[in-house]
Amino acid sequence: MGNRCAIIGVGQTHYTTKRRDVSMAGLVREAALRALEDAGLTWKDIDAVVIGKAPDLFEGVMMPESYLADALGASGKPMMRVHTAGSVGGSTALVGASLIQGGVHDRVLVVAFEKQSESNATWALSTHLPFSASLVVGAGGYFAPHIREYIRRSGAPEHIGHLVAVKDRQNALKNPYAHLKIQGINQKMVESTPMLWEPIRYLDTCPSSDGACAMVLSAEDKITDSTPAWVLGTAMRSEPISRADRDTVSPQAGKDCAADVYRQAGITDPRREIDVAEVYVPFSWYEPMWLENLGFAAEGEGWKLTESGATALDGDIPWNASGGVLSSNPIGASGLIRFAEAALQVRGMAGEHQVDGARRALGHAYGGGAQFFAMWMVGSDKP
């Protein structure tokens, strides 16, 4: 793992459907300035910038780090652009942490963003001939069959997804940055929304958001914050999209990635030893699916954990206290937001959605055809 790395600053924009008042540069700068302010630092204290976002087609700007270098104070510094599909926000944090763990830099600014209102992500994600004969539209079209297979295997009742849809939106009401604020959200409301990709109803999906998130990462001897979050473990795993015998419902790469992070952080029983998890759940059913994939529940048992209320804010293992991807989804930033919210929890700075006494938190992101995984474990105690 190399040198110790800590998170000393977090900055987010208020996620919303359209940020017409700012350019892409303005958006990322807003998040970066808030992260610097949180860390009590200025641009000159930053050694390097790492930026991540999902496909460039989402905004129509190719390799935007070139254009965003000025707004992120990167001039004269190293700057990198990460792209690992939907997991990119998580990978961006990991590349930043790697620069510190490798002893290359003392302070790194990591930023991820998406300005979905510039384009149409669903169509940008629908690849066409000659690259592949795509039979689906958008991410929902791709993932719905995997969800149906999960339901078939586990025998989960159909309301489980709706429970997650409600729980995460209730959490979002406590998060000032969350996009969706649905007062009085309940199961009936979710059930009454149109079916998009069976079994995914409208309110079982994530929104399309504009937004950016940033973090300041620091080497141990350059910490400015009295309550840093310490990086306890980091891992990325990838597997092919079309390997014949791969399990797309509970991918091996997800299991391996979690096992690697748990090993580094000394976690043997995630359900008991992790206090809060921010997990990439863009469609409600992915909560029970990832509960199993990440070892919080036995195979086929994840939905029972969700149904029991264990993953609610007042449950014994809160998942997505921030409202999660279901409540805010600037795609390229969504993974980084998970990682940042995990850090906020162990710093005790999550505000109204703070999980009392959170000392160890998991940040998780996935992407592609559920084949790219990025995770980190952060803690309040120095490793």
Add this chain to the structure above:
Amino acid sequence: MREIAVVAFAQTRHSATDDGQSEAELIVGVLDEVRAKTGLRRFGFTCSGSCDYLAGAPFSFVSVLDAIGAWPPISESHVEMDAAWALYEAWVALQHGDIDSALVYGFGKPSQGDLREIMTLQLDPYYLAPLGLDQVSFAALQASAAGAGRAELDEIVRRSRADGRANPYALDLPDPAGNDFEVEPLRPYDIAPSADGAAAVVLAAGDLARELCENPAWITGIAHRIEPHYLGMRDLARSASAADAARAAGVGKGHVDVAELHTQFSHEELILREALELGEGTVVNPSGGPLAANPVMATGLIRIGEAAQRILDGGASRTVGHASSGPCLQHNLVTVMEAENG
């Protein structure tokens, strides 16, 4: 820093025309080659560089991941940049000390579109793209600012193309001829000819590197810097970021036998020679460089690979590989490599 070396390099025979191979097919051969050279099937870390816009579809790197055989699942990442930056990310990962090998690759298939038009999408979409200046127009502004002499540029192209003809992986291009301007003062042959291609590099640490090859190309310095995007904020006649990166990588700490520079236009060689303070004793782009074949997104990695290969072959003791990104050399990466007792 931990001792890390380039232990193997492979590249495609780059093609100026579409040979009917997919991006995944382009990469398979070079991966097989570096696996055969090192005997390694699994790597501690894998990192790649590519650009979705060359295909005009999202996730170029996803189908390529299938081609590399990422099973059981691998520890892997990707930069939407030239693969030279993927090599940098892998070098950083190797510094942690818990893995000893890394696979780096990059690929590009610019024959699928009009590169010159595509590259305009890299500009600030609000203030620069609407001006209608394309990549060559930008480069022409820099060539004018640098005040490059025509005879000097012609000689750079003549030398690069001659070297390229001797390099089986580069294009076969005739000596430069003709008086037409593409965008004054640049002639068509001043522009690096885009090509379809791919490349792969294997990095290894310490003893593993010594085990895997006779003459590891030890990376003694690697650094990169970016400059402001707006040309008005820069002195176009110079490359401050290349000079800074060269200083940070320690180029000037010894004699440079060979430098492979990511020159997408002939005049960039003059600017980069000055920024890297390369003297008469340094052979520049003996492979022919990008002016003899420019497989976009792999071109920078190939510069590092070519520079490393001189050491792997035992012919050079200290070489430099350079990569660039962004309009008018906005972003530069410099790698210094040395032989064991260089």
